[in-house]
Amino acid sequence: MWTLLAGVLATTLALTACAGTTRAPSSAGSTFTYAFHLNVVTEWDPAVSYSNESIAMANLYESLTRYDAAAKKVEPLLATSWTKSADGRRWTFTLRDDVTFHTGRKLDSTAVKESIERTKKLAGGAAYIWDPVSSIETPDPTTVVFDLAYPVALDLVASSGYGAYVYDTQAAGTGDLAAWFKKAKDAGTGPYTVDTWTAGAETELRLKAYDDYWGGWTDQQYRAVEFRVTPEVTTAWQLLQRDDVSFVDRLTPQIFEQATTTKGVGTSETSSFQNLLALYNTASGPMADIRVRRAIQMLTDTKAIISALHGAAAPADGLIPPGLIGEGDASVKPDATVAKKLLADAGYDAGHPLRLSLTYAQGDKDQGLYVTLLGSALKAAGVQLDARPMQWDAQWTRGKSADPSQRQDIFVMYWYPDYADPLSWFANLFKSAKDPYFNLAYLEDASVDASVASLPKETAIAPAQAARSYLDLQRRIVVDDAAVTPLYLIKYQRAYSADFTGYVDNPAYPNVVFVHDLRTK
Template sequence: MARRLRLPALAAALAACVASVAGCASGTPPATTALTPTFTYSYPLDVITDWDPATSYSNELVALQNVYESLTRYDPGTGTVKPQLATSWSSTAGGLTWTFHLREGVRFHDGNPVTAQAAKAAIARTIAAQGGAAYIWGAVSSIDTPDPHTLVFHLSYAAPMDVIASSDYGAYVYDTAPPGVKPGALKSWLEAAHDTGTGPYTVADWNQGQEAEVTLDAFPGYWGGWSGRHYRQVVFDHTPDVTTAWQTLETGDVDFRSQLNPELFKEATHFRALGTQATASLQNLIAFFNTAAGPLTDVRLRQAVQNAVDYDGLLAALHGSVGPAQGLIPSGLPGNDPALTRHQNLPLARKLLAEAGYGPGGRHLNLSLTYAQGDDAQQLFVTLLSSDLQALNITVDARPMQWNAQWAQAKATDPAHRQDILLMYWYADYASAYSWFVNLFHSAQPVSFNLSYLDDPVVDKEIDAIPQLTATDPAAERANYALLQRQLLEQDAAAAPLFVNTYQRVYASGITGYRDNPAYPDVVFVHDLEPSP
């Protein structure tokens, strides 16, 4: 595909032509106007919610995984971890001690060298910040740095640190002492879109609320090098509307779209200028019910809504872009249970509503629901659910919203101001199902992602037991997951898993080297790509 100049670059080129008419007329543009290979990613949601690598736990993953790096990277195709900032590692003492040897000669984007001491400081800061993914380091009791390129983790219980160190969040190695930044000012400095990563790209521009939201530029000193053809710039366009996204793919104004809809994806497979990939994911869509305030504090009403969902109809209408939810845990992770696949049961929904005094012939029920603006799959679910609930004397006030606005409402200080039902995607932080439980259903104050607001000490105890079982007793771990899922989905009815995504990617056909990695949802590792000539 022919490359094009984005508008800012085009304006610069025109200005240069005015300043150098002879050069432009001769067909030889001045050196300063040479085309920069730019990879443009069309993303349906707000890209940035948090720039800080210690606490980042949302959509910015798609950008930050190109700016920051971890000790290892997980390869779901082989089920193994690969070297990144660590070149080798080993464990002793039954998995209680892990030694990582760091790549030599690596520098942070601020120029400081990457040392074992710097890596330790980053991990320690992430643990201390207690952000969304800090829990991944829960087994770590201490870290030693016997030399500048060796990290030794001492654990309080056996854990797969090579896999944990590949986590998509919370495992970044970054400089905690960039030059010129005063101690205590790092957080605010990072949130102003500065970075201290080691990755191939560095943050160049952030236009919050604008279409071209984030721009990354190539970091010249990247340890992986720049020989051969690479994209020198990455732009993340915030494009909620799927029709607009499709049009920009057709015209070549963007190079990649994380998801269209089934009809447009099918059309893209026949479009010569576009390439497509469909990949099974570790990401599911979950409907969370407000157990703390409003009508859904009655478990019978939550169970009624669960049974009113037309799970099979939703799958059929989405034409292969999703698969069935088999409990909370997607297929491919320990604890997945096909026996937990749900099907619509309207007679049971009516019975439960009647017991609570609602439903046909009973009181009318109003429920508020929020979902992602521009997400056709969520919109379809809302349409189907609203129709089925209307027949049960329930009205759904459904509002499409950007994620930041939904999340703010869900965390409102007054529980009465929160939505009754919230739709949210979730995916693994590393190759484990633990993330679904510790983040989504463990009691927590303040509220973060536990958006059913469940506060059950029995559930908390079972969740807390999981990490120590992972490395020592996998059979007990699976049994614990089975018990927890039945408690959460059947007895507490805190949520309804709706489907598991099949990633349907669309990109410019001239790009080579793209391979979806579901362990890093929606991430394109742009340095791995080769642009068309």
């Protein structure tokens, strides 16, 4: 399955922007300090790592390729080039020949094969991304050949921020590698290696430069990286102003506005690949009637929701975020007049009022804002909304109930892909499923299923056609089937020291700072 991120919360703080604020003089030296709002490490094994530690792992480990969201293309990393067969089922990657692991072992095709085969065998985290691989051949030290059971864009798969890291499987010698990793050791090829780790401490993790990194070093680069756990947004902002940290991963819109006018502080605002969706029950209850679903779509004013979030969200014109193939307009314009007529045609009026149930994430103020605005619009149209905030496990359990009468009419949740491919939304959320898992719109559309089945091959061998197919598919689901309303995209608002250059917020790797790319002034 593809990962679900259901906990991006924005704390609304009433802080007044203060033009002309000045940050303290720089004293950071050669250490980059990242103020992160959660504990960093929950899993040290790169084969099964699937959580916050990706912000550190991306500086310790590397994959064969990396996705450039701005250019919408895959770039070389440990692989310098690659080719594919005409049917998309055989991929050949050529490796760099100047790379060593932090253990001292030289990177070669055997090491890549061992790494990916171990990840597949453990089958944890995002290991499923390698499921299409049926065999791996190593004809020479710098060539890796993948044979696939079915065609996929393996260059995209190999760029994933989870499950695609290449590591030294011989790092523990004859010992247990999983146990070796648990001691906060790493076996990557990245620019940094683990220095110290203290679970539960404020400064939880410190990395140091790997001197033999293939990318080399200059005097203008950070030789150490610290991860400082800072749950409170206001505290992180104060630390940045005092030059105690270099980077803050999240801000409230009010603090972000202040940061944009603070001397010595740089800011970045980037639309993410994570969107908030309202999934409609197409199988049972009042919303099984497509007229009701279309009416709810037309009573949902996404522009008003985004405006009320004061810069923390970006428009979602369809299911696919900008930066991925197949993006395009698949939206439904609000129209209360048409919505009321659709409801009347469906048999709902003052004498027969419509009542809908909705579930959303407890404690998520952004989702709560959407629910409030939707409730007001529905009330004006004579519809009562029974909205219930729930813990994710309880919300999901209810949505998956085998008893249709126990399910909700509207299911609100975030979605995010494990790698830069839009298939995640369609294969998980809208492909027919006898037993619902993430298909919480309960959609059963044979034409959708056929399109979903054909898209991996199209993406692998005919990406231009795949882009058109994805756009057609999302219009079919959003407009023709009225199965969902894409509400908005999470917008990343960052603040950081103006003492360095080179920072790029890549939504394919959420919250990651590739520190080796930075240059101090």
